[in-house]
Amino acid sequence: MARLSPNEPFLHDDVVIVNTTFGRYCEVGRGSRVLNSEFGDYAYCDQRADIANTTLGKFANVAAATRIGPTDHPYANASLHHFLYRSASYWDDVEDDADFFARRAARRTVIGHDTWIGHGAIIKPEVTIGNGAIVAAGAMVTKDVAPYMIVAGVPAVPLRARYPDGVADRIEALAWWNWDHDRLRAALDDFRTLDAAAFCDRYEA
Numbered sequence: 001m002a003r004l005s006p007n008e009p010f011l012h013d014d015v016v017i018v019n020t021t022f023g024r025y026c027e028v029g030r031g032s033r034v035l036n037s038e039f040g041d042y043a044y045c046d047q048r049a050d051i052a053n054t055t056l057g058k059f060a061n062v063a064a065a066t067r068i069g070p071t072d073h074p075y076a077n078a079s080l081h082h083f084l085y086r087s088a089s090y091w092d093d094v095e096d097d098a099d100f101f102a103r104r105a106a107r108r109t110v111i112g113h114d115t116w117i118g119h120g121a122i123i124k125p126e127v128t129i130g131n132g133a134i135v136a137a138g139a140m141v142t143k144d145v146a147p148y149m150i151v152a153g154v155p156a157v158p159l160r161a162r163y164p165d166g167v168a169d170r171i172e173a174l175a176w177w178n179w180d181h182d183r184l185r186a187a188l189d190d191f192r193t194l195d196a197a198a199f200c201d202r203y204e205a
Contacts, residue, residue: 037053051066115129123135
């Protein structure tokens with residue numbers, strides 16, 4: 001029997017999930033924390049991922065020990081410390097700063113369809129990673145990444161396009177990530193053996 005299900009995500013041990021929705025065939029690796037986020041169909045993260053305030057597209061691949069949408073401290077104030085906004089942990093007569101948490105949650109990070117976020121990468125809040133893009137291991141992404149671009153470094157900079165000219169546009173038009181589960185299975189051998197251009201040749205209308 002297949003390990004993943006269309007009905008509920010596969011959650012490994014010691015995960016923390018708060019205010020998060022999942023599509024079909026999703027998985028969250030051991031020790032991961034996911035807050036205020038959305039996983040598209042087939043999206044997954046490996047162990048010890050820390051994801052906050054993020055929309056993951058379909059077939060997003062998130063490696064281990066990544067941070068996506070890491071939250072900021074209030075560095076313009078007189079102090080950076082938790083006591084400013086997690087105040088109820090320190091005093092009985094005050095509540096946490098709900099407005100501060102609302103502002104954090106509104107700073108969304110968007111990860112496109114069929115993306116690969118490499119091991120240990122960090123993607124800042126309010127960054128968009130385009131469809132098909134690859135973020136190299138250890139990269140620090142502070143700006144939007146174009147679709148089908150490979151980026152690396154601290155801060156991350158473009159290395160090269162994932163596909164030769166024109167192929168990315170064909171993949172976008174094909175939008176195979178919207179195919180149903182049975183059609184994906186029927187095309188599995190071609191996904192495995194054909195390069196992207198040849199795949200488009202076979203499946204373009």
